[in-house]
Amino acid sequence: MKRTFLKLLGTVALINVIARLLGFAREVIIGYQYGTGYEADSIITAFTIPNFLYIVVGGAITTAFISVYSKTTESVKHTFAQTVLSGLGLLMGVLTILFVVWPGFWMNLFFGGLSPEAMKLTSKLFALMAPGAFFLALAMALSGLHNVHSNFRLTATSTLLFNAVFLVVGFGLTPFMSAYSYGLGALLGSFLMLIVLVAYIRKQAIMPFRFRLVKMPEMTRFIKMALPIVFGGATIQFYFIIQRIFAADLSEGVIAAMNYASKMTQFPQAVLMTSVTTIIYPMLAKAVGEKDERKVTNAYQKGFRMLSILLLPATVFVFSYAKEIISLIFGYGHFQADAIRDTYPLLQVFALGMFALALNTYVTRFFYAREQSYTPVVMNVMSVFGVNIAVITLLIDDLGAQAIALGTVVASIVNMVLLLVAAKRKLGLVIGDWTTIGKLAGFVAVSAPVIYSTTFIPVPSHLLSLAIGGAVTGILLLLGLALNHKQMEH
Numbered sequence: 255m256k257r258t259f260l261k262l263l264g265t266v267a268l269i270n271v272i273a274r275l276l277g278f279a280r281e282v283i284i285g286y287q288y289g290t291g292y293e294a295d296s297i298i299t300a301f302t303i304p305n306f307l308y309i310v311v312g313g314a315i316t317t318a319f320i321s322v323y324s325k326t327t328e329s330v331k332h333t334f335a336q337t338v339l340s341g342l343g344l345l346m347g348v349l350t351i352l353f354v355v356w357p358g359f360w361m362n363l364f365f366g367g368l369s370p371e372a373m374k375l376t377s378k379l380f381a382l383m384a385p386g387a388f389f390l391a392l393a394m395a396l397s398g399l400h401n402v403h404s405n406f407r408l409t410a411t412s413t414l415l416f417n418a419v420f421l422v423v424g425f426g427l428t429p430f431m432s433a434y435s436y437g438l439g440a441l442l443g444s445f446l447m448l449i450v451l452v453a454y455i456r457k458q459a460i461m462p463f464r465f466r467l468v469k470m471p472e473m474t475r476f477i478k479m480a481l482p483i484v485f486g487g488a489t490i491q492f493y494f495i496i497q498r499i500f501a502a503d504l505s506e507g508v509i510a511a512m513n514y515a516s517k518m519t520q521f522p523q524a525v526l527m528t529s530v531t532t533i534i535y536p537m538l539a540k541a542v543g544e545k546d547e548r549k550v551t552n553a554y555q556k557g558f559r560m561l562s563i564l565l566l567p568a569t570v571f572v573f574s575y576a577k578e579i580i581s582l583i584f585g586y587g588h589f590q591a592d593a594i595r596d597t598y599p600l601l602q603v604f605a606l607g608m609f610a611l612a613l614n615t616y617v618t619r620f621f622y623a624r625e626q627s628y629t630p631v632v633m634n635v636m637s638v639f640g641v642n643i644a645v646i647t648l649l650i651d652d653l654g655a656q657a658i659a660l661g662t663v664v665a666s667i668v669n670m671v672l673l674l675v676a677a678k679r680k681l682g683l684v685i686g687d688w689t690t691i692g693k694l695a696g697f698v699a700v701s702a703p704v705i706y707s708t709t710f711i712p713v714p715s716h717l718l719s720l721a722i723g724g725a726v727t728g729i730l731l732l733l734g735l736a737l738n739h740k741q742m743e744h
Contacts, residue, residue, distance in 0.1 A: 269410035276417035282583055283425050284436070289588035290436050290507030290514075290596060292372040293433045298513045299372075300379035301440060302498055303353070304387035306491050307346070308444075310484055312394025315342060318434045318480035319398040320338045322472050332688050335399055336466040337473055342395055344467075346388045349485035364495070367503030375433060384438030386444035390416075393444065396451040399460065408454055412447045419443035482627040492638045492660045500646055501659050507596065508655045514584060515600035515659070519583075519608050551683055557616055558685045563734035565609040567701045571727040572605040574706045578716040600659050607663035610670040620681060629676055637669035673709060695739070701730045 288294035319338055326334055353360060358377040361368070370375060393416075395407040431438065455461055496514070498686040501508040524676035572579065579597040585594055642665035649657035677683040687693065708723045 258276065265407055269407065269414055271477055271488070273410065273414040273417050274599045276414065276421050278517060280417070280421045280424065280566070281514060283421070284593065285514055285584040285593070286587035287425075287428060288508040288510070291368060291588065292506050293375065294510035295368070295507065296372050296376040296379055297433055297436045298509055299361070299368070299376050299502070300383055300437065302495060303360065303364075303380070304383050304440065304444075306495060306620065307349075307387045308390035310341055311493050312391045314483035315391070315395050315485050316398035316401075316481045318476050318630040319395060320647075321431070322530055323399070323402055327474055330470065330472065332401050332461050333466065333468050334463050334470065334472045334476075335461050336737065337468045337470065339392065339395055339463075340465045340467050341473075343388075343392060343465075346391045350385055353387070354381050357384065364499055365502040367499075367501075372506065375709070379437040382434065383440045389441075389444035389448040393448040393451055396448070396455065400451060401692060403460055405454065405456070405458075408451070408697065412450050413479045414441040415450060416447040417616060419446055420583060439461055451638055471650070479627075483510070485621075493642065493665075496642060496646070497662065499657050500650065502656065503728035504655055507593070511593065511597040512600055512655060513656065514580070514597050515604050516599050516662075518583070518621060519604045525584045547682070554620060554683045556612070556616075556685050559690070559694065559738050560614060561612055561696065563738055564731060566698045566704060567727055567730050567734070569605050569608050570702045570705045572608070573602050575720055576601040576652040577722050578606065578719050582716045582720060591604045596655075600655060603656055603659035603663060607666045610663070610666040614666060614669050614673055617670075620677060620683060624681055626680060629680060633669055633672045633676065637665040641665040641668045643675070652727065697734050701727075701734070701744060704730065 261370065264715075273463040284294050284297055286669075288297070314339070323331060323334060357380040358373070361377045361380055362374060393412065397412065400406075400409050420436070420439040420443040423442055424436035427435035427438065430555075455463075474697040497512055497516070498509050501512050537716070577594065580594050580601060586595070614634075618634075621627060621630045644661075645664045646657050646661035649660060653660065674685060705723065705727050708721070708726050711719070711722055713722065714717045
């Protein structure tokens with residue numbers, strides 16, 4: 255049983271990593287084809303709302319659906335699932351019609367600062383991509399149904415399919431359709447993702463498809479659970495939307511440059527975050543179920559130590575090698591020296607928030623586990639819509655695009671502090687004693703100058719420079735994890 259579980263976990267993790275790499279490759283290719291021109295701005299901006307609905311609304315519905323569906327009796331499972339899908343389909347159908355009929359209104363509402371040329375292209379791309387939001391939201395809900403029935407590989411593969419089609423169609427048809435190929439890629443990818451999930455529900459006879467809207471207690475529980483998760487899980491997506499709203503008022507290419515820079519910090523953050531939660535969350539779930547407070551505290555502290563050891567040196571590496579990273583990954587085709595010059599300083603700023611954003615996500619899950627979801631939601635809203643916007647507004651005239659990135663960093667750090675304080679007062683969780691914190695600080699204090707010093711080694715290429723810096727950073731991470739494991743044994 256254990257071997258089967260680990261094999262399944264490894265397979266799903268591998269599929270998810272490949273899917274993320276395909277999504278990242280799409281951003282790289284857009285940079286290659288359009289650099290930081292208005293076409294890149296338009297592609298990225300047009301997909302902002304569909305992607306937001308996919309990740310935030312779809313993710314919240316999936317989480318709430320799994321929780322409620324798993325606890326319902328067999329006699330009402332089908333009715334509950336049909337009601338959720340019918341209600342979601344109705345809501346997303348209305349939104350899709352509004353998006354398709356009046357695309358210019360929505361783009362002007364959120365991104366009114368775009369140039370006339372960029373606005374025209376963005377509106378047309380949005381009209382083409384908008385139905386994808388309908389397909390993606392329903393696909394996310396069906397993914398929850400599949401996961402309840404242990405079809406984990408299928409749901410991971412469907413996401414991979416979406417990213418693969420989006421990439422292949424977008425890149426392959428560019429010579430014939432220009433930027434519109436990415437609109438078609440998003441539409442076809444989302445449609446095929448939904449079709450695959452529907453086909454396997456029919457094949458496995460999991461549920462008959464029927465339009466039903468039934469008033470039932472399970473729906474009340476579902477809505478009460480989903481709403482706070484939407485706001486709690488939307489933090490990073492809200493940052494992206496606000497970034498693009500303010501960037502639309504700046505010069506051409508800022509939206510694209512900001513997107514490339516932020517994606518470079520998301521990937522290592524997501525991979526390392528997944529690694530930590532894979533190890534910690536089984537421990538947390540068991541401890542909460544057994545009401546063992548000591549084990550919950552141990553899980554909390556262990557995760558904090560691991561995130562600190564992994565992400566703080568990674569932050570120094572990304573900050574120190576920002577120019578080399580952007581040059582090596584994006585510096586081809588239309589992504590010339592001016593695009594590199596505009597992008598790498600934003601990457602340096604975004605890197606400073608990697609640890610805080612990851613820790614915010616981690617700590618928030620402890621509140622969810624204790625069913626205190628509204629506390630982190632209030633703090634997220636204060637940070638994203640209060641601190642973030644205040645920093646941007648105060649500094650944008652002086653710092654330009656870097657003020658937008660700095661707003662994300664400052665807000666995420668403030669949010670982190672608020673969550674750590676709230677976790678201590680409301681949940682009784684502390685990140686560790688002063689000795690442990692001192693050791694972590696010492697590890698970072700030693701690691702940071704060592705990693706930064708490698709940037710002064712004279713080498714003939716960006717690849718070799720990154721290889722040296724990456725190797726040193728990797729050795730330090732392994733050393734930190736080994737010392738942490740040794741400390742835990744004692």
